[in-house]
Amino acid sequence: MNQKRTFGAILTILGIIGIIYGALGFMHVAGVKLSTVNAIVPFAVGLIFFFAGINLVKATGDRA
Incomplete structure (x- = not known):
């Protein structure tokens, strides 16, 4: 999992x-x-924190 997505998930939980x-x-x-x-x-x-985390997860694209 991407670091930005992980940080976004942590922000969302907080x-x-x-x-x-x-x-x-x-x-x-x-x-x-x-x-x-x-x-x-x-x-x-x-x-x-919630909206920043959601936007970070949503804006980060997946790379294969």
Whole structure:
């Protein structure tokens, strides 16, 4: 597998984790107690990582 695709997959996974953590902090469930402003930060960073990873995987072509 290509290094760019691997890095894209890692960014996507980190983005998913950030989105979930931000959502849990926003809803105050599962022991994650964050204020609304502090919950927006991991959610926004997660969105950036998620879309950057998806675009990196999609834009990288396969070579045989």
